[in-house]
Amino acid sequence: MLRFILARLLVSIPTLFIIVALTFFMMRLAPGGPFDRERALPPEIEANLRATYHLDEPLVVQFCRYVGRLLHGDFGPSFKYPDRSVTELIAAGAPVSFRLGIVAMALALGIGITLGLAAAWRQNSWLDHSAMALSMTGIAVPNFVLAPLLALAFGIWLHWLPVQGWEGFSSTVLPTLALCFPYIAAIARLTRGSALEILSSDFIRTARAKGLPERTVLIRHALKPTLMPVLSFLGPATAGIITGSVVIENIFQVPGLGRYFIQGGLNRDYTLVLGVVLFYGVLIILLNLAVDLAYGLLDPRLRTRR
């Protein structure tokens, strides 16, 4: 187990290096620089700025300088926010994005699995139909439509919840709901499909034939195998929910990482974009590893094969 984890982590080092190198050089290929603004700077001032950030050195030297800094855990200074380091910006934004993403994911899992199981358990009943109608809506309505609607209903008409910011529990409710809704839908459908298949399989029939109560059949026997497809969805989905909350973060003014991703690119804030990409890269690698480990826990066949 430990060897497996170590091996996976070692393999990820070259992956991360390639990510850094690609991002670094691709950013530099984009025309325009961090100091280009509507006012064209006099050459001597632009030279000052470039020298301050070592942009006057050859690209390869800059790359080595950057990687050297990274090895010391330093993501460098931000270009757009001259007095802040990228480490500082990520440290401020990441916990917010994490909290938003993880709570949304937990909610999506709880509600989605329950809905899916209920729908499969009473297939073709009103329960099934309404659960699936709900999840079709969730898949069909994009969150940039849902989010403003939620803000309008609960913020402006009812005055129950704040429509922007990230202070106190109440301000987290709308963004979390808006973010988790499509995932509830996806998880509910996955669970239902998988549960229907499992519930009609031999070992469930055996369990029922043994006279086990329906609750035991569902929870002890059917739940674990039902969750396998949900689990494989979970790895990329968790990464996606944390990295992909850009829209929600924008609509509700949540001070997370998502905005840096887009704004950093537009501002040519080279170090900020690199820092965020690298951070996301590490995150995705770790989440995939976690999912692989969880597979082993849920499915004994995979454990022995390893």
Add this chain to the structure above:
Amino acid sequence: MRVARLTAFLLALLIAAPALAQQTIAIGNGTEPETLDPHKATDVSSAEIIFQLFEGLVSYGPDAAIVPGVAERWERSADGLGYVFHLRDTARWSDGSPVTAEDFVYSFRRALDPKTGSSNALLLYPIRQAEAIASGKEKDFSKLGVRAKDPHTLEIDLRGPTPYFLELMAHHIAIPVPRRAIEQWGEQWIQPGHLVGNGAFKLSEWVPQSKITVVKSATYWDATAVKLDSATFRPIENETPEFNAFRAGEIDVTYTLPIPQLPSIRQNMKEDLQSGPLLASYFYSFNLTRPPFKGNAKLRRALSEAIDREILTEKITAAGEQPAYSFTPPAIRDYTPPTLPWKDKSKDERVAEAKHLFAEAGYSTAKPLKFELLYNTLEQHKRIALAIIAMWKQAFGAAIEVKLRNEEFKVMLATERARQFEMVRMGWVADYDDVNSFADQLLSDAGPANRPGYANPDYDRLVHQGQVTLDTKERARLYAEAEAIMLRDSPVIPLYFYVTKRLVKPYVQGWRDTVNDVHMLKYVSVNR
């Protein structure tokens, strides 16, 4: 349980009661400020907060006019080459220490130091030796024409008469910064707890991407005049969430508003809407260094004349923008710009004249004019460009073929700086309230700032003369003559002048929309 709840409720009331009496305001402030360092900031969102935390020699009044700041009075020498500023002895930093002439000497040197890397340093170039120091040619900072005669007297020498010098001194590049805090904390000096300012407010909290809170400073020399106890600036980048926050009562003043909502705002929230002229122009620039517009003034004028600016501002931008018949906005101080010669003609006359000029320039259905119009990717720019192309099509028919090209902003800037365009969309915001902030853009030696690559010796001569003329009327005459020449040459097509568009709750008093979009909260109060 019930008793506990009741006690908690009463406690909360007790805590809330004094808070209700507090004067506070929440302001939508556009984007996250780049920095609160007055010498490094380049964006409006930073400037808005910096002006609450710091005060320069001179400051802005409620209507953005120049008023005394740290300097209570000043004298200009007869030749216009020297200024003496007398600093008030009551001026204090927020740590209680006095603001001295020595602080200003340190700050001007820091602003110009190449190591600081300030992109606004060029605004200080009128000071003697400033340009040499900023470009690294002069290493001896004591050569800079800024001296402390005594703790309360500051002398500044200029390299030439600069009639708009006080305007420059009001800019945040000329703001004093706290030497001790900077030496102690390095780049971290702008953080809450470290930042020492000398303005009406001091920094209390900064949560990146979320809020910046400032509270009234007890050490400010004019503290008795300050009515607000605190103010919170919220970076809300998109108009719609900001609009929602305003309607939900979470902010009292917005940074802008969603244009599609304007008709409904005009109908339902009329008393909240505030709008005023800005010192900013929206224009198209020709590329005068290559065909088809090189050396073809008639063609340039035809294209400019065929545009109906009233329709543009009434139907397309539709937020109170003023149609532009000059490059310099009329809102600029002490100057009335000349207008394009056809301003008062009827629409039919204009189009007829445009057609005539277009044909004279050598273009027809047989030999159509083909060029590319470059703009940065934004829905509004596209709508404007499409409307203008439709106007050209209407006037010139098949004799004109325009291709639209959009690029992301920074890419467009790079393209434009390499002069790889035929016509490009541009905006220009004045750095200071003086005609020179517009006129010097089109000087032949302005370098990359001169978008079209315009060069007319008569224009250069008149503007250079205006730059050193101290008499206000004579100056205005010189600049007006220069601008009239430029407008005849048509290196640019002025389209409209920007306006501020904000929503302000009726209980916010003293909030005025200013031409430089800076609002001194010193003059603002809240009466809920």
